[in-house]
Amino acid sequence: MDEALIRRAQGGDAASFAELLDLHYDTIYRFAWKWCGHAANAEDIAQQACMKLATSLSQYRFQAAFTSWLYRLVISCAQDWQRSQQRHDHDELPDEEAMTEFPRHEDGIYLAQVLATLAKLGEGMKETALLVHAEGMSHAEAGAVLGVSESTISWRVHTIRKHMGRPEARASLAYE
Amino acid sequence: MNEKSIEASLKRMIAPAPDPEARLRAKRAALEEFARVHAANQDAAQENEKTSEAPAKGLWSALRLFRDDSSHGSTSMAWFVRRNLFAGVAGVCVVGLGIAMVWPMLSNYGDSSLLGDPQPPMTAGLEPAAGDNPPVRAFSNTAGPTPPQPALPEPQQELPVASAAKPAPAASPAQEEDKQLNEMVVQGYRQRLEASIQAKREAGVVDSINAEDVAQFPEQNIAESLQRVPAVEISRTVQSTTPADASGDVSEVIVTGSRISRAAMQAPHKGVAAPNPRSAGRVAANVYTPPAPPPTATRELYQRAAIPELSVGVPDEGRDKFQQFDVNPVRQVADEPVSTFSADVDTASYSFVRRQLNVGRLPQKDSVRVEEMINYFDYAWPAANSAKTPFKPTVVVSESPWGKGRKLVHIGIRGYEIPRDDAPGANLVLLLDVSGSMDSPDKLPLAVQSMELLLSSLKPTDTVGIVVYAGAAGTVLEPTPVKDKQKIIAALRELRPGGSTAGAQGIERAYQLAESHFRKGGVNRILLATDGDFNVGIAGTNELKGFVERKREKGIFLSVLGFGQGNYRDELAQALAQNGNGVAAYIDTLGEAQKVLVQEAGASLFTIAKDVKLQVEFNPATVAEYRLVGYETRALKREDFNNDAVDAGDVGSGHTVTAIYEITPVGSATRMVDKSRYAKEPQPPAGTGTASEYGFLKIRYKLPDSDTSQLIEQPIVIAPRDVPQNVQRDVQFSTAVAGFGQLLRGGTFTGPLSYEDIIKQAQTAKGDDPFGYRTEFVQLVRKAKVAREM
Numbered sequence: 001m002d003e004a005l006i007r008r009a010q011g012g013d014a015a016s017f018a019e020l021l022d023l024h025y026d027t028i029y030r031f032a033w034k035w036c037g038h039a040a041n042a043e044d045i046a047q048q049a050c051m052k053l054a055t056s057l058s059q060y061r062f063q064a065a066f067t068s069w070l071y072r073l074v075i076s077c078a079q080d081w082q083r084s085q086q087r088h089d090h091d092e093l094p095d096e097e098a099m100t101e102f103p104r105h106e107d108g109i110y111l112a113q114v115l116a117t118l119a120k121l122g123e124g125m126k127e128t129a130l131l132v133h134a135e136g137m138s139h140a141e142a143g144a145v146l147g148v149s150e151s152t153i154s155w156r157v158h159t160i161r162k163h164m165g166r167p168e169a170r171a172s173l174a175y176e
Numbered sequence: 177m178n179e180k181s182i183e184a185s186l187k188r189m190i191a192p193a194p195d196p197e198a199r200l201r202a203k204r205a206a207l208e209e210f211a212r213v214h215a216a217n218q219d220a221a222q223e224n225e226k227t228s229e230a231p232a233k234g235l236w237s238a239l240r241l242f243r244d245d246s247s248h249g250s251t252s253m254a255w256f257v258r259r260n261l262f263a264g265v266a267g268v269c270v271v272g273l274g275i276a277m278v279w280p281m282l283s284n285y286g287d288s289s290l291l292g293d294p295q296p297p298m299t300a301g302l303e304p305a306a307g308d309n310p311p312v313r314a315f316s317n318t319a320g321p322t323p324p325q326p327a328l329p330e331p332q333q334e335l336p337v338a339s340a341a342k343p344a345p346a347a348s349p350a351q352e353e354d355k356q357l358n359e360m361v362v363q364g365y366r367q368r369l370e371a372s373i374q375a376k377r378e379a380g381v382v383d384s385i386n387a388e389d390v391a392q393f394p395e396q397n398i399a400e401s402l403q404r405v406p407a408v409e410i411s412r413t414v415q416s417t418t419p420a421d422a423s424g425d426v427s428e429v430i431v432t433g434s435r436i437s438r439a440a441m442q443a444p445h446k447g448v449a450a451p452n453p454r455s456a457g458r459v460a461a462n463v464y465t466p467p468a469p470p471p472t473a474t475r476e477l478y479q480r481a482a483i484p485e486l487s488v489g490v491p492d493e494g495r496d497k498f499q500q501f502d503v504n505p506v507r508q509v510a511d512e513p514v515s516t517f518s519a520d521v522d523t524a525s526y527s528f529v530r531r532q533l534n535v536g537r538l539p540q541k542d543s544v545r546v547e548e549m550i551n552y553f554d555y556a557w558p559a560a561n562s563a564k565t566p567f568k569p570t571v572v573v574s575e576s577p578w579g580k581g582r583k584l585v586h587i588g589i590r591g592y593e594i595p596r597d598d599a600p601g602a603n604l605v606l607l608l609d610v611s612g613s614m615d616s617p618d619k620l621p622l623a624v625q626s627m628e629l630l631l632s633s634l635k636p637t638d639t640v641g642i643v644v645y646a647g648a649a650g651t652v653l654e655p656t657p658v659k660d661k662q663k664i665i666a667a668l669r670e671l672r673p674g675g676s677t678a679g680a681q682g683i684e685r686a687y688q689l690a691e692s693h694f695r696k697g698g699v700n701r702i703l704l705a706t707d708g709d710f711n712v713g714i715a716g717t718n719e720l721k722g723f724v725e726r727k728r729e730k731g732i733f734l735s736v737l738g739f740g741q742g743n744y745r746d747e748l749a750q751a752l753a754q755n756g757n758g759v760a761a762y763i764d765t766l767g768e769a770q771k772v773l774v775q776e777a778g779a780s781l782f783t784i785a786k787d788v789k790l791q792v793e794f795n796p797a798t799v800a801e802y803r804l805v806g807y808e809t810r811a812l813k814r815e816d817f818n819n820d821a822v823d824a825g826d827v828g829s830g831h832t833v834t835a836i837y838e839i840t841p842v843g844s845a846t847r848m849v850d851k852s853r854y855a856k857e858p859q860p861p862a863g864t865g866t867a868s869e870y871g872f873l874k875i876r877y878k879l880p881d882s883d884t885s886q887l888i889e890q891p892i893v894i895a896p897r898d899v900p901q902n903v904q905r906d907v908q909f910s911t912a913v914a915g916f917g918q919l920l921r922g923g924t925f926t927g928p929l930s931y932e933d934i935i936k937q938a939q940t941a942k943g944d945d946p947f948g949y950r951t952e953f954v955q956l957v958r959k960a961k962v963a964r965e966m
Binding site for chain 1: 186187191192193194195198199201202203205206207208209210211212213214
């Protein structure tokens with residue numbers, strides 16, 4: 001890819017960094033949106049991710065594809081963000097409000113539940129499902145992003161499939 | 177549904193295009209960060225020089241001056257150039273030694289710590305010397321609005337060095353300082369941005385203003401800019417005539433209660449401490465709709481503020497605040513024979529629960545206070561005959577429907593009902609929240625309608641005053657006799673939610689108004705109608721409670737009427753009403769307003785007994801265990817019972833208060849707690865004739881104008897005689913309500929009890945039900961049955 005651009009940005013050239021942001025902001029934002037399902041929260045996460053990009057760009061060593069590296073960064077920002085949300089809003093239902101802005105309302109509730117259920121399945125499950133199903137990555141690519149092996153991703157996808165097909169899971173998703 | 181559809185739906189999930197403004201914001205923030213990181217790297221490099229390379233540095237600065245100056249070519253500089261040449265020559269000698277000593281250290285340092293930075297430390301040091309733009313400046317061209325520049329003019333930058341044109345090593349600290357100064361400006365700005373972002377995240381606060389924003393506002397000074405943040409108001413000492421004067425007149429900034437003193441405001445242009453976001457916190461959240469279209473720069477702020485209003489699809493009850501509490505446990509009579517609690521006549525919990533169930537969801541557990549649900553209904557407990565002994569207790573023992581072998585002890589009290597004609601005159605002040613958040617059909621309009629209903633239950637000579645807050649400041653209507661009803665209604669109908677940010681010292685003003693028209697021997701009461709934003713001009717909860725308490729001692733009471741949902745602060749409403757000797761009611765419909773303000777107007781307005789406390793001592797000979805249903809938030813200590821200084825609940829004219837104990841008689845097979853193997857069971861006290869009693873009930877109360885309490889006592893007998901039919905029926909109904917409340921709280925102690933059982937029980941005990949409240953209750957239980965927790 002535009003390796004030269006990244007190298008210039010790593011070298012401290014702000015113009016190149018700005019260009020890099022322009023190129024990738026949409027990716028960052030859209031993925032953040034899928035992660036949390038809420039425009040304003042996605043903006044927050046995206047902004048965090050951009051700032052983090054500024055601080056940690058120098059750590060990018062051109063070993064993985066830049067987008068994979070970027071996805072990992074967004075995911076870690078999103079997770080930080082959620083933790084901080086939970087810290088302030090420790091009442092309950094931290095996700096509920098975040099889940100109300102899908103384009104079509106029924107879809108919204110349904111997807112909100114899918115995301116919530118996925119999040120409950122265990123660590124990395126939601127991320128795996130998003131990368132594989134929503135972003136259309138291969139298991140190997142998703143593994144590279146999440147820093148786990150390809151077979152782990154395959155196992156996770158399998159678990160998700162198994163779990164979501166189960167009657168309890170269906171019952172827990174009230175939309176039908 | 178199967179995994180296919182999950183995959184499909186995840187794939188179908190199309191993220192909307194990002195908001196360009198957000199994009200710009202993110203980019204700006206990232207570029208700041210970028211600049212900071214690289215500035216920090218340079219700092220590190222400089223630090224490196226400072227500690228290890230002082231002599232060498234002299235050379236670089238001298239060389240730099242030489243070059244710069246020659247390019248300026250000014251005659252006055254020529255002298256310095258020459259001097260610097262000498263300095264340079266002198267420096268070279270020193271440096272030769274310095275480099276030899278330091279070079280190995282330097283190269284190590286560069287390898288280990290500056291890997292991420294492509295500039296080796298030497299070039300970092302050199303870069304400014306080469307006269308290039310420092311990186312900070314380089315990016316600012318691309319970063320949209322220009323951040324405040326370090327922007328020291330070039331010649332100035334030279335000055336310290338020029339004046340220090342002595343031996344080179346001496347020159348270097350001066351220049352060091354100069355550079356540090358530049359950095360400080362940049363960092364300060366950065367830190368404020370960061371602090372502002374942090375503030376938003378930490379406090380859940382919706383707005384923050386930073387220096388950058390302020391520059392884009394049209395206001396005269398920062399205080400005025402701050403006023404754009406919801407829940408911030410400024411007050412001026414003198415009303416100024418020209419806008420230009422206004423800047424000097426700000427006397428204080430009030431931030432949702434917490435005040436920034438004038439001292440902090442002395443030099444408004446030098447930057448005021450940001451409002452403490454923690455105290456603004458929840459109160460400020462989602463309460464504000466802007467009065468006028470804001471300038472572009474601020475629009476994003478308002479959009480953030482408006483988000484909760486926009487996402488109406490699912491009412492977000494998660495923000496409503498309730499006091500958390502645990503259900504009363506089963507207690508052993510042997511360990512703890514005495515149970516003490518305060519009367520509670522509030523009904524807010526029932527209305528809130530109803531509201532949630534009506535939209536098809538189960539209420540938050542902490543919003544369910546079983547005693548308030550029970551006390552929502554009027555029961556047929558016999559009334560007292562005179563105002564002197566304003567109530568007499570009714571005690572009924574029945575079988576527990578959910579615990580085999582256990583019994584329920586009902587303690588019912590009905591307050592003396594003051595005949596309407598004898599009712600004391602009333603001096604009411606309505607304190608209405610008219611902030612932007614009240615702009616919803618179930619808030620301000622409902623509050624106004626409720627107040628109109630209230631007028632119908634007042635006497636013509638009673639007076640009503642109106643004070644509003646968070647809006648067109650202050651008194652809307654001086655206390656006006658109810659016979660001028662039209663005037664009052666006209667004033668009420670004038671009220672509009674929103675208005676300017678300049679709020680009033682709402683609650684203080686309301687009390688002032690009530691004091692100025694104080695009625696001796698009458699009812700002096702403030703009715704606070706709010707959706708939970710208690711931004712009424714007094715700081716923190718405790719200060720507010722203390723204020724209400726002090727005023728209570730002067731004879732002015734406070735009741736709270738809650739409206740709407742989303743950020744309802746039930747806990748605070750309860751606390752205030754309790755401290756103000758009033759009721760906290762939650763009004764979700766006009767029907768509820770009718771109930772609270774018309775049918776029960778007497779109860780809501782006229783207190784017949786203050787600080788009503790109940791204490792039951794159980795008889796260890798007959799009772800093994802007991803459990804008080806509800807009243808968790810009203811528990812008192814045993815010693816508080818006889819202490820008249822301890823505040824407790826108040827009972828209004830005609831109020832009924834009901835408490836239910838579930839007890840396990842001695843010898844029952846269904847004890848919750850096993851007998852101790854080692855400790856001995858207490859032996860029943862011999863032959864005192866108390867074997868026919870489960871326990872002993874004591875009630876303490878104060879008459880409204882008295883400060884000493886009186887005592888009512890009555891034994892709880894195992895088999896009460898002649899319980900009238902209607903009392904038995906109401907015992908059954910209140911049992912059904914108690915069961916329902918406990919189920920909503922999780923049903924820890926209700927065993928096999930189901931919603932079906934409750935419906936059956938309530939149906940047969942409905943009685944006349946003239947207003948339909950009991951029928952409505954049955955409907956609610958049905959709704960709870962189908963409600964699924966989201």
